[in-house]
Amino acid sequence: MTRQTTETxxxxxxxxxxxxxxxxxxxxxxxxxxxxIADYAYCGxxxxxxxxxxxxxxxxxxxxxxxxxxxxxxxxxxxxxxxRLVTVCLAGAAILAIIxxxxxxxx
Amino acid sequence: xxxxxxFALFALIGILASQAFRSTGTxxxxxxxxxxxxxxDLGHEARMGARGPVLLRDDEWGIVGKVDLLLRGPQxxxxxxxxxxxxxxxxxxxxxxxxxxxxxxxxxLCQGDPRINRAPVEGWIRYxxxxxxxxxxxxxxxxxxxEARAQVIEIVQRMRQAKRTKAEVHRTLNTGYxxxxxxxxxxxxxxxxx
Numbered sequence: 001m002t003r004q005t006t007e008t009x010x011x012x013x014x015x016x017x018x019x020x021x022x023x024x025x026x027x028x029x030x031x032x033x034x035x036x037i038a039d040y041a042y043c044g045x046x047x048x049x050x051x052x053x054x055x056x057x058x059x060x061x062x063x064x065x066x067x068x069x070x071x072x073x074x075x076x077x078x079x080x081x082x083x084r085l086v087t088v089c090l091a092g093a094a095i096l097a098i099i100x101x102x103x104x105x106x107x
Numbered sequence: 108x109x110x111x112x113x114f115a116l117f118a119l120i121g122i123l124a125s126q127a128f129r130s131t132g133t134x135x136x137x138x139x140x141x142x143x144x145x146x147x148d149l150g151h152e153a154r155m156g157a158r159g160p161v162l163l164r165d166d167e168w169g170i171v172g173k174v175d176l177l178l179r180g181p182q183x184x185x186x187x188x189x190x191x192x193x194x195x196x197x198x199x200x201x202x203x204x205x206x207x208x209x210x211x212x213x214x215x216l217c218q219g220d221p222r223i224n225r226a227p228v229e230g231w232i233r234y235x236x237x238x239x240x241x242x243x244x245x246x247x248x249x250x251x252x253x254e255a256r257a258q259v260i261e262i263v264q265r266m267r268q269a270k271r272t273k274a275e276v277h278r279t280l281n282t283g284y285x286x287x288x289x290x291x292x293x294x295x296x297x298x299x300x301x
Contacts, residue, residue: 011185011222011223011224011225012143012145012179014222015145015146015161015177015222015223016145016146016157016158025169025171026166026169029169029267030169030270031164031169031170031171032168032169032170032171032263032266032267033170033171033172034170034171034172034173034209034212034213034216035172035209036266037170037208037209037212037259037262037263037266038205038206038208038209038212039205040262040265040266041204041205041208041209041258041262042203042204042205042285042289043278043279043285043286043289043291044265044269044276044277044278044279045276045277045278045279045291045295045297046289046290046291046295047266047276048269048275048276049291049294049295050291051270054294055290055291055294064192065192066150067237068190068192068235068236068237068239069149069150069175069190069239070149070150070151070239071235071237071238071239071240072137072149072175072190072233072235072239072240073147073149073150073151073239074150074151074239075133075134075137075239075240076134076137076138076144076147076149076151076176077147077150077151077154077155078134079134079135079137079138080144080154080155080158081154082134085120085121086121089117089118089120089121090117090121092113092117092121093114093117093118093121096111096113096114096117097114100111100114
């Protein structure tokens with residue numbers, strides 16, 4: 001169980017610390033994106049039309065989807081900010097409690 | 108005296124912020140208690156810091172993608188979450204096939220990317236409204252199966268073949284219902300709209 005916990009911590013830490021590493025595609029094989037796969041799963045021809053650059057509606061769809069994504073993300077980002085504020089305040093309060101304690105003993 | 112006042116101020120702000128954090132039910136709905144947020148690709152990168160978007164790569168199949176939300180479960184498991192727009196008349200507990208395929212692609216990416224290197228047991232699709240809130244019954248849990256993986260690989264192979272041969276790809280939808288809602292039906296030339 002302890003080993004499993006260590007392993008899981010590793011994948012999370014590795015992902016967070018290495019996430020900005022550039023990812024390199026193979027020159028002989030262009031990458032395929034997950035969203036393009038979803039497009040093809042919906043309809044192969046719909047994906048093909050987008051590939052040909054003949055999809056004027058695709059941009060509108062992307063913008064509408066992005067707006068909803070941003071709204072959902074705002075809720076999470078707000079939670080993260082509050083979580084950070086709590087951490088900073090508790091750390092600050094703990095430091096001040098120690099200082100108060102030290103000063104109190106010197107009085 | 109100043110130090111005591113500062114301590115009280117910090118503690119007060121901390122308690123208030125903690126209560127505000129707990130009351131953000133929508134946040135807890137997104138990241139349930141016991142789960143950790145690993146990365147997010149829903150905008151707001153500046154506020155997310157190290158938990159911003161991560162580009163995952165599967166070198167075996169040449170697939171890349173960013174998962175909307177990557178969570179770490181209580182047992183250390185990885186859970187990809189995709190956010191999708193709920194359509195008019197959305198039925199609780201349902202998910203579109205293409206959305207399930209995208210989630211299956213996320214499973215494949217988690218397994219194939221050496222930084223994660225583990226297959227998720229399941230993933231979640233969340234259907235949201237205009238305000239970004241999950242609609243009632245809009246969280247659908249999808250199991251990772253060998254069939255889902257095979258489906259993604261088959262699609263990737265078809266796409267590569269189409270790119271290689273530059274052949275025209277024909278309609279694969281079988282119902283007029285879907286064609287009517289497809290944004291490309293105007294330029295398709297093969298759309299069946301009842």
